Amino acid sequence: MKRREPLTNTQLLMTIAIGIFIGMYALAMAFLGGGFLKAQQFFDILNDNSFLILLGCALTIVMIGGGINISVGGVVGLTVMACALYLNGTNIENSTLSISVTLLLALGIGLAFGIGQGFLISYMEIQPFIVTLAGMFLARGLTTMLSIYPVKVTHEGFKELVKQKLQIPFLGYIAKNGNLIPAKLEIGAIVALVMLILTWYLLKHVKLGRDIYALGGNQQSALMLGINVKRSRFLSYVISGFLSGLAGFVYLLHMPAGKADTANASEMDAIAASIIGGTLLTGGVGNVFGTFFGVLILATIKKIIVLSPLNDSWWQDMASGAMLGFFILLQSIVLSTREKRKIKAADKAALQKG
Amino acid sequence: MNAKKTRKAGGIGQLMIPLIALGVLILFNLIRDPGFFSISLSNTGVLTGNLVSVIDSASELAIIAMGMTLVTASCGGQDISVGAVGAIAGSIFVCTLQAMGRITIWSVILGIIFCIGVAIMFCCFNGTLVSVFKIQPMIATLILFSCGRSIAYWFSGSATPQLSSPIIVAMGITIPGIPVPTPIFAVVLMGILLSLVFRFTNLRLYTQSVGINQGAARLNGINPVMIKMLSFVILGVCVAIAGVIGVSRIGQIAHQTLLVEIEMDAILAVAIGGNSLGGGRFRVVGSVIGAYIIKMLTITLYAMSVAPANVKAYKAIVIILIVLAGSPVIRNRAAVLLNRFRIGKETKAAAKGVN
């Protein structure tokens, strides 16, 4: 007797997000045409938002564990500034080496924040919102301490790296002069996609990932089931920090300059993307692929506004706010009707048994 | 938590750590600069000094923290859209004044009523999502957080006209002849109002019941939806007042910077005040003390000539220290140590007794 299991809440919410993204994109192609008909448009969305995909992963992991991390944007800002300053100040001749050190610096900053915050939240039992809020303040404060003025990367090797793009000829288009212009994917986007898959694997197939789900599902139960709750929570923040550090590096690859307000409020974008993708703030439910589509939905909305007659930054905010509201309500309604149906089904089963 | 310890309600326990933190800050300043708190009367007849500027500049934060405490207690979550809603309220205030033409006492009162109404409306939008649709407050208010300032812009447009009127100056800075900055009166007024509400209604009991156990509260005849909405309505009033103060201070509406990032400080104030961010029991006084701690810290850092942009980093460290002192782990450790000390003393005393 083989029977298909009903969709879990995670799968259901993610399916809705994917469906709406495809629908939205198709509508954009049909009515706005132009750029949306080219594959490059989609790749541009990936290129522009690669750091946000990483931040989305960072948020999804902690949110599945029932926590929150609002320091990620600040960490990106700090990382970008620190890396830019390091690159400009370095006098190492070997450019590969200096770039590697930069990467290590980025990851180190992220990890340091992850470890510190994870320790305070998990072992000192302080509310994650407060800890990561303080983390955000700290990161932003340190950023301005490094430099109040914008710092443009002048390191030749790194600038070379920024220009590196993966060319995909068969998704390209023919320009007016008859030349084939291949679709281009930046290194940052590739890194983001690889990390996305790794994070998915971690959450789905690695013991730690499952422990984080259990922790978010019911912390007390997780403890009784023999899961090291504190360590799992700690590690979820460490990974989150690591991913934010990496996001900072990726940001620098996309836009090689440090500023005091780099990635301002991007933590809220990442939270919004996670929620749209079906991650619940209450924990235990969520999936990074959903988050990926959440990022795409938010980015596509903004692109559509830009190409539409309403091209104004405040319309973009309104549209993404409305989109978020729509998803939140939809999820609330879907989940509550599902809950009701489940209770009815359980009743039926009880009656049949009795 | 599950331990069979007898825990008591009430008392000053919750306020211990914020009060100590405030005390330490004051002491630190006194040691650093004995004249730090000196207050003088300026030649325009206004009190000036660091203490005055702390209390004055904390006004908006203290008022919003009051409302935030109630929302936190009843919903077990925080409203992160207060800054944005405050900007909307400020825009409405300015729009009303402009529409009325001349700025008179009556147009100002009408403007305040109008902006309170609009702020309540927006907070009720949040409240509905939270109480009826059962969405986590932080998520529900993320919507207005991300588009609220755009809505404010939509109301008032890009123009930021100057509200030049002695009435506005009186509201935002000082009333001629009275040496205390007006915003401080607003805090006192809100505090008195709120304590009257607590005194003559069951708001505290109902809010705490809903925050602790919503199902049980309902079975005892309390309507959780109404109580949550009510807390959002009160927050709406607070936000509107804060918005008006903010506008009056500079005499214009700056929808991008009015009350910017105040949501984070307000949540911090609630937490520093010893309130659980998970809802339930609350002390509004704690949050107000929290607000003054935050501002005191900022002014202290300014006085130590820390660049304004860098203040955040130091603030973060102090905040962590304060919440760390109140964290269950540290408290338990301290209790164990204290116990050991006491037992040691007792055994020593007993040994002496035998001798």
Place this chain on the structure above:
Amino acid sequence: MQNDTILTMRGIDKQFPGTRALSKVDFTLRKGEIHALMGENGAGKSTLIKVLTGVYEKDGGSIWLEGVEGEAHIHSPQDAQKLGIATVYQEITLCPNLTVAENMYIGRTEGQIVPWKEYEKKATALLNNLGIPARAKQELNHCSLAVQQMVAIARAVDMNCKVLILDEPTSSLDDKEVEMLFSLMRDLKSRGVGIIFVTHFLEQVYEVSDRITVLRNGELVGEYAIEDLPQVELVAKMMGKDLHDLSDLEQIGSKHKAEDEIIYEAQKISSSESKPFDFSIHKGEVNGFTGLLGSGRSESVRAIFGADRVTGGKVKMKGKEVKISKPHDAMKAGIGYLPEDRKKDGIIADLSVRENIILALQVMRGFFRPMSKAQMEAFADEYIKALNIKTASQDTLVGSLSGGNQQKVILARWLLTHPDYLILDEPTRGIDVGTKLEIQKLVLKLAAEENMSITFISSEIEEMLRTCSRLIVMRDRNIVGELTGDQLTQAQVMKTIAGGGQ
């Protein structure tokens, strides 16, 4: 020490701030034995078990386990699991968002990669083996509570544990499921597993156990073979009374003759959770709803109180028609309701005893008419004394009281409103024998002295037979019979529930 001993606990001490939960408790478990751990609420059973499973750290004493050199050190649930101690708690301690299979294996596998295929194969085999109606890939929150409990046991079974602790595993199961559980326990026993069984149901103890250890006030009373300790004596040991004090166990008071006046009358009342039914109660009458778990008895009284969404029906209070669509309406009409689930629906844990007691009365007085502090204190004082609530002070948070005292606080809350009609849904569940008796006595007294109408629901039929003069029997959400007078015998009730009555 004998050879077949698998667990020895000696001189276990555990202190909480303000109270001594365990002092010098000994406990011994042998191979292939079902050992009941008995005691009233607050006797220290849960504490002892939590010490054994590493949730709490003991303050003194030592634990030895078979196959472990020297003393066993248990500092966390993981340690306990590694040493072969498995626990099934009363509240489901699984994760609702994971699959059945995962819930069975998480937290106790080696290796960093999750072997999904293997999990599913092993889980399916085990579920079939134990006859549990669940699928390995099913998400746990799609299962009924009983099945979830069975999954928890399956997890414990699969661990090849030496010691299996069952902490009130039967409280959410119906008779059939309990029987299933017992056969599982006997099966494990024959495989040499030592089982520690904690329950409040005395009959169940005598049905499966070999030995009994009794605790009282955190101290050991004694360890007995089941055949040496008759039920009455067990109760005496638990309560710390001599046998002759217990003569009033059976005779808790006489039933009061109800008056003719009908207090509450409902026609075709229904809610989102219950089917339409007719019901009425006379002044001073004590009646009860009985039936198996899930028969709809709780849902019916919830419909009367307006606790669920009311969907229809006519209600008369003292002959006058009233509309009851939410709890507040019912309270205004003079109805009180003590809910089935004390923790979830009853107490407001972080409020003080005083606030919990005055809550319902305060709500009835209205939002704008708060009581004065002195008034609250007087009321709380009165009922703490009247119901003999054991609390350090009025300001103590109710969540830190024992279960029985929490129940009394809720009872006080409703008595304070002086209702005409009081509904008590399982007021005696999960509390100690002494308090159970007190509550039953109180019910009879209220009916006799204050002419209060009371609906009393309990899973233990003897309690209902002792207190009720009329029993409404439910099956599958329908009323299937009504018993009064001579019909009020255990046999007749059983027959009606089973469907052979009338």
